[in-house]
Amino acid sequence: MKILITGIAGLLGSRLGDWLVENTEHTVIGIDDLSGGYIDNIPEEVDFYKFDLADGGQVDRVFRKVKPDVVYHFAAYAAEGLSPFMRTYNYKNNLISTAKIINGCINYNVKRLVFTSSMAVYGHGHNEVRPFDEKHLPSPIDPYGIAKYACEMDIQVAGEQHGLDWCVIRPHNVYGEKQNIWDKYRNVLGIWMYQHMNDEPMTIFGDGEQTRAFSYIGDCLEPLYKAGVDDRASKQIINLGGNKFYSINEANEILRKVIEDGEKIHREARHEVKDAFPTWDKSVELLDYEFKTDLFEGLSLMWNWAKKQPNKSRKFWETYEVEKGIYDFWKK
């Protein structure tokens, strides 16, 4: 079978690529524009194309040439907190790109499209109801969550009208080796590692009592594969990830225990969800998810990896689309 992965240089893409190469006989084709991922993440066996998905012509050419059976669309710029200050970039990168992928899937008879949405679609939770259940009406609180929700809806529409089979995954906070730790705007655990390696204290926004269900990537790979091939996952929206919830303060303590060093500092609070508390039962029932790796062990694995990484330059934006109301720590 031919499997196409977008975002092949990112955390989910490169790690699923590794997993497929190691555990299956499938041919893996990858696309990435390397705006957020790194080329050395991509497994050697992958047939790799480098371009920006928003370029529809290129997407069509790859689909025509490859004729993939299953498509995993992971590519996205997942800096949720930054999205209100980078609206058009966010929609182009997350929504327009997905539209091109949907077109490709319809035109070239892809058997299933797996789309990674986000916890961001829940926002604070409809009527503040928790845990976040797949059945609840999404109510995102920022352009990133809105883009992801729009993609989900469009995929379902394509399913109704054009018979496209799909599975939408809403990952809990996934982390692990090969994650981009050089991006200033996303993924708290990676940011802390970067800060510590550069002799800075680890920043916590607000009181640090916001909670997240951090989930180790290694536990998510087989479930992600099943999202693309298992009958149970057809036309399902599934929260994927661990069933243990950590406050940011707890997560920070665990990381400092792993590193056996480090300091923290509290900064002004951001516009963000207090408790991202999702259900996980569907991922167990439909994708055989197992919570094998707790945060301490997963962070140990990630830290062992991070220590060995070359000191890459940190990504930051020269200008923002909106400067009004931007947080002090992102000002230049």
Add this chain to the structure above:
Amino acid sequence: MSKMLVTGGCGFIGSNLVDQLIDDGHEVVVIDDLSTGKEKNLNPKAEFHALGLLQIGENRLEGIDTVFHLAAKARVQPSIEDPMTYHNTNVTGTLKLLQDSVKHKVRRFIFSSSSSVYGMTHTFPTTESSTKSPISPYAANKYIGEIYCKTFSEIYNLETICLRYFNVYGERQPTEGAYCTVMGIFVRQLLEGNPMTINGDGEQRRDFTYVGDIVRGNILASTSNKVGKGEPINLGSGINYSVNELASLLGGDRVYRESVFEPKVSLADNKLALGLLGWRPQTKLEDWILKYKKDIGLV
């Protein structure tokens, strides 16, 4: 088919054990922090986690039937320089693994100990009940590990067994780095065209034991129904060679330098291994060296 955990499964002895377990049809999980182990030694059929002993998470031992605990910071000399790090890895790491094994109802825990627990003993061949007088933090770590194994068998009913290895050699033995044994050092020196350096007069005698025999000892220890209460068992060939004799077997020039503080003789009494495990050493040093020299191009 049962699920086995091998700590240190990328190392010299561990990787040989993993290969055998996989050949025997077991499912194998390997944990190794790659501080001295090499990923290229790792059997591709094993499930691998690049973790230190103190980094293992609370769920990792679920479903494990047997633990082979080989991971350790090895060697006597470096432990003298940094006893605290050695203690943390070798003692606290072992204790944590024992605790996790109890929690997840592991059937049997096989601990890799060392003939160095005997230290400056005067009983030769050395039986398991000979006096233990460790003369390095490394040896002390191993002895404490044994005591914990026995204690855990007593109070938590975890089946444990402690195997005391005597100077192990064989395929994948390290030939460089701080963890290198005398044979590895000699081989490197010969390959580089240098003379073999001998500490002292070279008349110190060592019981050299083949890694394949050690692997078999581990597997017998996992199945024998005569053990499980923390018994210490020597795995040694029962034949010893002076360092000079070893140098002669390898062939080449030698230089002598100052002696280091080390036991004069090691020689295992291996009757208990025969009685409790049905274990007999099968490979002789001189036979293996002949073959090895051909393999690495020394002949």
